[in-house]
Structures are given as C-alpha cells and as structure tokens.
Amino acid sequence: MTTRSISSSGLYRAIQSRRNRGLGGLYIVVVAFLLLYVWLFPGIVSIGGFSKFTQNWFPLALVTMAQALLMLNGGITLSVGPLVSLGAVIAATSMGGFAGTWGGIAAVAAIGLGIGAITGIIVAHLRLPAIIVTLAGSFIITGIALLILPRPGGFIPGWFSDLLAGNTPVAFCLLLVAIAGWKLFMATPAGLGMYAAGENPVGAFRSGVSVERVKVAAFAISGLLAALAGLFVAAQTGSGDPLIGNPFTLNSIAAAVLGGVGFLGGKGTMRGAICGSLLLSVMINVMFFLGFPPVAQYVAQGLIIVGAVAIPELTAQRRKK
Amino acid sequence: MNPVSTAVRGLFRSPPLLTFLLVALVWLVASLTLRGFGAYGHLRYLLELSAVIGIVAAGQTLVIIMGGIDLSVGAIITVTAILLPLISPAADPSGIVGIALALAIATGIGLLNGAGAAYLRVPPIIMTLAMATFLQGLLVMVAGGSAVSVTNASVIWLGQARPLGIPAGVILWIVVAISVLLILHRTPMGSRFLALGANPVAARLSGISITRNTLVLYALSGFFSGVAGILILGMNRQGYVGIGDPYLLTSIAAVVLGGTSILGGRGTYAGTIPGAILLVTTTALITIVNASPGWRSIMFGSLILALLLISGREARR
Amino acid sequence: MISSMPLLEARGISKGFFGNPVLKGISISLQPGRVHALLGENGAGKSTLINLLSGALQPDGGEIAVDGKAVSRFNPGAARAAGVAVVQQELSLASELSIAENVGLGAYPRRFGLVDYKALAEQVKTVCDMVGLTEALDTPVGDLSLGRRQMVEIAKALFLKPRVLILDEPTSSLSAHEAGILSALILKLRDQGIALLYISHRLNEVRALCSHVTVLKDGVVTADQPLAGVDAEGLVKLMVGRDPGDLFPTWEAVLPGEERISVTGLSAGMVRDIDFSARAGEIVGIGGLVGQGQEDFLLGLYGALPGSVKTARLCERDGLFSDVGAANAAGLAYVPADRKKEGLVLPHSIATNLLMPSLGKLTKNGFRDRGAEKNTVLQLASRLMIKGDTGRPVQALSGGNQQKVALAKWLPLDPSVLLLNDPTRGVDIETKREIYLMLRGFAAEGKLVILLSSDTPELVHLCDRVLVFRDGRTVAALQRAEITEEAIVGAAMGLTSREAA
C-alpha cells in the first residue's frame, strides 16, 4: 500500500505532474517535429522566425482551448469557426470607425462572451444537445458576419497589427497569458467544478456544484476565446473576412482529440489539447520544408495524425503486456 | 388516466414521430403559403434529395449510436462517384459489376476506419478525419482529380428512373431504411451496437466484442456512403471532386435532429428519416425566400433551432 | 431516552416517479448523538428518502425541517448550509480529479478566490486519516478500487464537518477491515453529538451501531422504534413482515466432479504467478483486503485482462481466453462488482440488459425471436423477484434490484463456471437468501462457482474452500473445516500465512 509521501504544501504540484500521465507519447512526437523543424529551418530560433511561427500557431491554439474547454465540460461546439470570423469582422469594422482600437477590442470581447453565454443558456437551461445548437448557431453567426461585412475588407490600425503580428513574439506571450489564465481558472472552485460536472454531472450537482451555471460559464469563456482568436486574425491579416474562420471548427476538434480530450466530458487535459494544436501547426511547416508535393501532404497529414495517436497507444499497450 | 391521453403523451415522447409530425406541419404550412411548394413534383424532388442524405445518414446513425462518428462519409461518396465510371468494365453492359466494385471499395475504406479505431485505438473522429484527408490525396492523384461522365446503365437508371411514378432513389432509400431498421431493432447485432454505445465496458464483459462490432459498423457506414455516392452519380450523371462534401454535416445533423444522442447508446433510424427530410425541406424553403445571403443563413439557423426546441428536448436529470 | 430537538426531519413527505408513488407520507426525525437505522427491502424507497433529505430531489408533498423549522426550497446548497452531508449509494466522484480535489469539491478552502491547495491538503489529510485512507492525496480517483472510492466518498462527507451525516449502504463494497474502521468512526461521531442516519442490508452492523430504527415498506413507515431489545430476527421480521428463516442454506458437501479450471503461473494485472485449480460442484471463495488482486484474478480467467500462464486448462480448452466471447462460449460467466460501470447498460431497459449475453442464442432465421426473448425475461424476472415492468430503464431500479439484473442476465446461457465479484453487494436480506440458495443449487448441479466477496460471513457459510489474497498472491488456502472469520481476516492482514494449494 502506498504511503502518503506528498507533503501538504506540494499537493498542487503533485497533482499537476500526475496530469502529464499518458501524454508522454504526444510530447515525444511534438518535440520530434519541433527538432526536425529546427534542423530544416534553423532561422526559427531567431526572434523573427520564432515570432512568425508562433503567430501562425496562435489562433489555432486559442480556438483549441475554446473547444477543449467545452469538451472537458461534456459539450462541444461547432460554432468556433464562425465566431472567429465574427470576431475578425467586428474588429475590422469597429476599429477604423466609431469605436477606435480599444473600443473595438472591447466590442469583440463583449460579443464573444455574449454569444457564448446565450448558447450556454440555451444548452443548459433548455436541455438541448450542444452539437446541434452550435450547428444552428454557426449558421446564425455566419449570417451576422455576412451582414456586417458582406465581403472581405475593413480596417485595422497598422500599429495594432504590428504590435500583435509584427516581428516580436507578442502572440506567444499572449498565449502564455491565456494558459496562465486557464491555470488560474482551474485553480478556482468553479474550474474544478466544471471538470467534475463534465464527467459526473449528477455527482457534481449533489456535491453542491451548480452544474447549469458552470456550463453557461464554460460556453461564455469559450466564446470569448474564439472571438479573441478572431481579433488576432484580424490583426494578423490587417482586415476582416466573414468566412476566414470556418476551417477552425474541425481543426479545433481534431487538435483537442489529438491531445487526448474525450467526447464524454471530464477526460483529458488542456495541455494535451494545446500540444495537439501545436502538432497540427508545425506539421504544415515541416512538410513544406521537406518539399512534399500536395498529394504527399494530404497522405502524410493523414498518417501523422493517426500515428500520433496510435503509436503512443500501441507502445503503452505493449509495455503493459 | 384515459388511454387516449396516454397514447397522445406517448406520441409526444417519441422523437421520431414528433419529427414526422413536424415535417408534415412544415410541408402543410409551406404549401399553403408558398406558391409551387406543395406541388407533387416538388415534394417528390425533395424526397429524392432526402434519399441521398437519408442513405448516408443510415451508416452515420449506426456509427453514432455506437458512440462513434464518421467524418469520412463525404470523402467516400466522392471517391465512389469518381471511381465508378473508371472501374466499370466496358464488357458488362448492365453495369452491375462496376457497382459491385465501387461498393467493395467503399466498404473497404470503411473497414479501414474500423480497423484504425479497433486495433490502433485511434478515436473514431481522428481516424475518419485522417481518412478523409488521405482520400483527398488519393483523389488528387487518381485521374488528376477530375471526373468522367457516367455511362453505367444501372447507375443512370437509378438516378433517372421512376417506376410507378416513384423515383428509383426513393425506392432505394425505402429498402435501405427497412434494412437498417431491421438490423437495429430486430437483430442481435443492433442490440449489440446500442449496448456498446451506452456502456462499452459492460457490453464487453457481457461477451460483446468491441473489435468485431467496430469493424462491422464502419464497414457498414462505408457501404452506405458508397450507395449514396452511386445514387448521386446517377442523379448528376457526372461526379466531381467535392460532390460528397455537403453530406458530411447534413448526415450528422439529420441523425441528431432525429433524436439520436451524439454520445451514443440511444436513438433510432426512424428518427433520422424525418430528420433528413426536415433538413432538405428547410434548405428548399430558405432558397425560395428572397433575402440577402446573411439573412438566409440566419433564418436557416433559427429555423433549425426552433424545430429543435419542439422535438429535441433532452431528458431531465 | 430524552428526545432533544431533531436536527433534520421529514414531515409527511411523498414522492413518486412518473406517477408511481414511491414514498407516501413518510416522517422521520434525526436526533443529535444518535445513529438512526433506515431499513427496507430493495426498492423500498430508502435512497429516495435520502435524496429528499439531502435536497437532491424535491418532494411532491410534505416538508423538510431543519432545527424544527420547515425549509421551503431544500436543494443541495440549502442542505449543505444546514450541515447535512450524504454518503451516496451511487458514487458522486469525478475519476480524473485527485482524491483531494474530490473530497473538497463544493467546499474548497479559498485564498484570493483560488482553491487554497495548502489548506485543502491539510484538511483533506485530517478526514482521510479518520477513515483510514492512506493513498497519496494527488492520486486520481479513477485509479482506486471501488472500496477505496467508497472511503473517499465518506471522507468527502466528513470534509463538510456535518451536523447530520447520512450514509447509504456505506459498507456494501468495503472489506471487513475497512468496515471496522468505519464503525469506530461512526460511534465517535455519534459521541460528538452528530445525528447519523444509517442504511445497510447487513443487519449485524445495524445492531452494533444503531439505537433507533425506521422501517420502510411499500412506501410507508411500518416501524419507528428504539432498537434495544430487538434481535436480528426481529429486524428481519420488521422488514419483511414475517418470520425469517435461516439466511444461509444448509448443504452437504458433495464429491467434487471433473476439473474445470487449472492454471499454473497465472499473472494478470497485479496478480503474480498463481497456481489454481477447481472442480465442478465446488464453491471456491476468494477473500482478502480489498484490492489485493482478487478482481484481476477473475478477469484473467475470464479473458478480459491480458495475462500470461505457464499452463492453463479452462473448461477443456488449453490456454487463456483471448476475449470474453470465447470465455462465454466455453461456459464462463462473470458478474462484476461495479454494476453501474461494468455490469449494466443503465439507460437501457431491464429486458435488454437481461438479454444482453444471450442475444445470439434467442434468434429465429437470424432475427431476434421476440417470443423466446419475452419468455426468457419473464422467467428471469420471476426467478429473481424483479418486480414491475421490464421495459423500464434499469437505472430506475433501486441498487439491489440492479444487482439482481446483473446476475440474472447470465442464467439463460447456463454457464458451467460462474465468476462472481461481490454478487450480493447492496442486496436485501430476502434476496440474499435467494441468491445463496441459488449458488448452492448451482454447485449441486455440478457448476463451479468462484465467489469473490467482501462479506466475510458469506465466505464462511457458503464456500467449500477459501483462497485469501494479499499483494497479488494467494497467502492462504483454507479447507472447509478451517474456514472461520478469524482465519480469513487473519490471513488477509498477514497475521498468519499458509502455503497456497
């Protein structure tokens, strides 16, 4: 029988390090790809190279967080992509006009939070399946984006674009901030309650967690993250585009599942999901530098994704035997 | 409690029936208010379109019931529609051989999905997504990614013929529907799918093989996607890259609108059938309305949400 | 006894599900410093009453009163505020969270709005020590055995420093040792002036701990009286309304038949290098502290856990089974301990669950044979006294009745080897008797029964021999005459050690 070896002050750290369990395989795969990338393109270790690389990864990382958050709470969203578009469109139409840069940021954040919360209320209080509510939501949000900006355009102040997506690793720092925010959230009673409610809603309810409120909060935060990803995309591209976010929906789900987040709620970790998104992103660059033609890109992408899940799984099984 | 009110209550607690009623209601209101909507020809056409979604969603329903999901249905449809003209041997005037070959390929792809999920333990969503990407690559390679017009007699018949005034595609759908309903509710296999979807651990400890049933299921999903691919090919006379894309999300939406739980273990194809018709009808309605694309998109989303409010309540805790 | 002000009361409370009344005007009052027993057959409504007393369900009629004052909306929050804590029969834990995070859920100590992990660790450590949980506090609950999870559940209730503590069958998955710790704890809490409500189907526990009893039958209270002077038989009589017979059947040892199972060097999961053989007509008991590899041993034999052997002969087949289907085909059946997670498909109907293993057999032309299925279900339901409509989802059944379904579903396959993992967990006394009779009947028919049990008297009174596990190995093999509670517990604790046979 194990004895209690953890001193009480180390509890948080001990819990955190346990949570890396099962992610070893994914970590190895991701690090291997990063090393391969550095070897293929040494310029990545410069400030500029690193900045550009992380800028391209950043929005995917954010939407993956938005998605994983909901999946951990036992939900899913098909409207992250359109929310990214809407965030970009609002940024591009408001910053140049009435609101100014800061007003634009506030508008994007407010809309993201608001739409997320409304979705959450519909899902939690009307007890409708999240997947189909967010599917319907994706059409509505796309429609709104198209009404605001029927074709790509709008304006983002140059200095703002340079600040977020220039030759400095600001995006990476923002990602660190987002991750720190997540860590903080997960150290609050609400964060842990969200996790518990994801896996065992009845148990969490009986333990005094207000399951509905937690779900609405999860949707709201998720909406905020997606809209902020849109804000960044607008800065990165210097404009808004009512369709630009669409591919993010499936990619965010793929990244989260790749990172070990399960569909049934309460299973998986945010760090895994972020690693999954990093793998999806670095894979594109590595394949480019390896000179893969499009056919090989498609085939290799399929194989890498399957392999990244299957190989750790198979080796773990072999070890067990 | 009197028997009539019990019956009415039972009816409202059955999602498939409720969805059917919704479809009937939407059709009635639309045909009274919109010119041309209720014409027999139009309804027949809507059914024909629904048949394609319904057949794709047949496999999707089974997979979702078992707790999985198949994101490769669109790609399998495209592959079937593009490969079929290429592999139909000229020596066979009936075209049956070509169809059989195409279905074998589609089933094989599904089987690969199942093998990945069962043996490599790759989550189905990842496995089928990767398979879709993989198939895209294959399409870029095969025939330069472009289609050949179909000359296969059976396929053309399937897409164009109307025995007794009913489109052949709809008849095919009826056959598929009956088979799937039988599989799901009248064979041991169907009960096993449901059990695996609701609690794989308990099912396995009761002697139900996860591996074998996963293989069978994804193979079935591949097969039905192949059937749908052939039907679309017949209706369009020509396949092209991307022809299957619209059917991925719609097949999932039809399943969920029909009351099947996305988490598995609960649901029936009887709900998916009206779910498919409902989706097609909604799309057709929105097409007729004269509004900007933004408003149309908003209307479509709101309509789905509204229909969901009527039919899709989840049980209270 | 001087009755003081009750801390928590139910006054004429009623509750039904979908129009079927379960509780009809029940009153119960919990006094400080008293352990109050709540008894009743499976499905009598005990858990439902507790859900009402803890705010998890809202009553259809009647009221809940705290300190003599009726509370209008009594939800889990209100219950907690009133100092009511519950150890649920159905575990309420999140398996990915650690022990500490589960214990504190809903009542975390905070610092700057964040969970204060330091304080949490200290407070959790205190309650874990009280219940004898020695695992590291950062262990994910999913890694623990059912029994240990039950202890976490108890720690979670204690964490709230309750004034009223309600325990719903807390010992049903505990070993004798763990149950002993819990008993001592309960008495200590009682002496501190806490009001306790205790539900159990183990009547000797009830008699040892409780001083007052309320009995539920058919939705009404049939007895509400002090326990003093009532013996075990009297208790049973209160519950079932007639004189009980003996709990355990008497039986004659028959000559064991041919060898059904014979393995050497079996390793699987945490089981190491076990030699074991058993014959038709035997009931072989498996005992020991919880989590010593007993379950892995059964799973290894069943082909559900990959393992290795030197030699194996199972039901006339060589080698271990590669999968469960093959084991079933050869005549093995397994009843898991965690019926919710491993035994049943909760949202599906009772009938579907009963038919699950035998689906392939009850067919006509490849289709399911509705008539045969219906007959089978009817037979099983009547044989195990599963009452009511078999079309209901099995999750609507009370815990004990769920257990019956998990066992009954195997009978149509007529297995020749039954691997049973705590088959009477949470089963009421009448049904227990029924199951015991059935098990001896199986042995008499020439079946082999391997019975893993945390209820030591079962091992003593039912088994032809008993193996005791410790740390993945067998540390004792007791023959019929040697089987006593002391011998089993002693071997389990490592006090005596005998070579395994």
Next chain:
Amino acid sequence: AANCVKGDRKAPFTIGWANIYSVPTWMKQTEGTITAEVEELKKTGQVKDLMITDAQGNAQTQIQHIQSMIDANVDAIVVIAGSSNALDRVIADACDKGIAIVNFDSLVNTDKVTAKINTDSSQWGATAAKWMVDQLGGKGKIIIMNGPAGISVSDDRRKGAQPVLDANPGLQVITETNTDYNVAPAQEAMTSLLFANPEIDGVLSLGGALSAGSVMAFDRQGREQVPTTGENARQFLELWKEKGLKGWATMQPNWLGAFSVYTAVQALEGKDVKPKITVPLPVIDDSNVDSYLARADKFPADGYIYSDYDKALFDKLLAQ
C-alpha cells in the same frame, strides 16, 4: 525594374506556388499549366525548382505556407489568394524581402506585389448582364445565380452586373441564389426556384458550374430552356449544344497560372512588369462554341475548355 524584385537573384530560380486548394478541377487544370510552364523554363535553365503547397481551402494555412516560402527564400511566389485581404501582410513581407510576387485569379488588396494578373470580374458581370438584356429585349423575369457569399470574386461579378440591371428596369430580378461553384447544389437550388416561379425568362448565372446545374434543373423538371449565361465549363458548353439553348459564356483562362510563372521569371530577369495586367475576357457564343467543343476531348469531363496559349500571347499581354 519590377515591383518588389530586389537583390541579386540569379537564374535558375526557385518558384513557390501557393495554392489555396488543389482539389477542384479548375485548380487541377491551372496547376497543370503551371507545371508545364515550369518544365519549359527548366529547359531554358531559367527555373530550378517548383515548390507547391496546398492550403486545403484555409486562408490561415496559406499565410503559414507563404511565411515558410519567405523563410526558405524562394525567388518568386505565385499565388491565388484564399481571401482578398487576409494575405496582405504576409505578401507585403515577402515583397519587402525582394521576392517577386505574382498574384492571379483571386486577388489580394495590397499593391505590394510584382504583378496582379486577372480578367476583369466587374466586366464579366456587366457583359453577361448586357447579353441578357439583349436576349430578352430589355424585358422579362430573370434569376441570378451567384457563387458563395462572402467571396470577393462572386461579389465583384454581381456588382458589375448591377449598373446594367439598373439601366434596364424592364428586367425584373425575381430572386437570387448563392451556392458553391458546383453542379449539384446549383441544380438543387434552381429546382426549388423552378417550382416557386412558373415564369422565368432568363438565368443570369455568374460562373463556374452554376450554369450547368441550372440547365440540368430545367431539363429534369421538363421546363423549356431559357437564355443562360455561363463560363467555359465543358459540361455547360455540351449541354448548351445538346439542349439547343440560347447561351453565352466567357472564360477565366486556366493558363493564367502559366502566365503568372512566366511573368515572375521575366520580372526576376530584370524586365519591367506592369503591376496590374488585365487579361481580356473572350466571348463564347453560338458562333464559336463549336470550336471550343471540338477540343473538348482533351479536357476533363468536369473541367474547363480553355483557349490555346503560347509565349507570343504572354509577351503580347505583358507588352500591352
């Protein structure tokens, strides 16, 4: 010298082809002209390597690809933009690095490119609408079929048609649709519209496979064909002949790809290249549709029958 091109870039050059999506047939054919052109230029020793990327329809991925091309220091980037604005900044970055950028078909907003090559989308819409006015004598009910909403090209074509429609109020637009540039969705949408509208005098289809879908819808519902505009999609041209309808089409030539590569190399070699090159839109009508169909066999069934091209044509376009 040409825009962007800087530094001592010497032949043979490395060219990056940043495709937005390689799977649609128009793209496949276009890529065919690019690789063919590169083979030619390899023979003359002007080009060393062609790097192809496929962003799978994701503008965000395309940004990443172009960034990688900058990192790999290619000499030229040929690009079809996945979004008319999204690539502006990364393309400006590439331009600042002295890489020759040639953008064709779907254009970016920024002017920091070596050359933008395209037909005039606005003129596309205007000419089609004029033809429709002529066909119907300025009076009648028409349906407009657009490409997907939110895409610049489909918006530009539609906007181009508007002044003509305004000038001819006799032409009544009953309704409009937006679908992907594919046969099946276009056919579906048109079929629903046919039931809702017993009177339709013309279909102003603004591109791709939309026209073929429309004609097939009329045919399957047994409605008489009406004047229909479109593009050089083989399927549409064949249906036009087969059903004997009144048709008009123009062409977005696939060889814009080959021409872009050619232009990039010219710029790298120090030639002056105009920043905006407009390729004239041809008109396909009853007088010359047969000459297109005569070559149909050389093109995929769901492909586009583009006109012949050669170096002389390219030089002429560059010199205009």
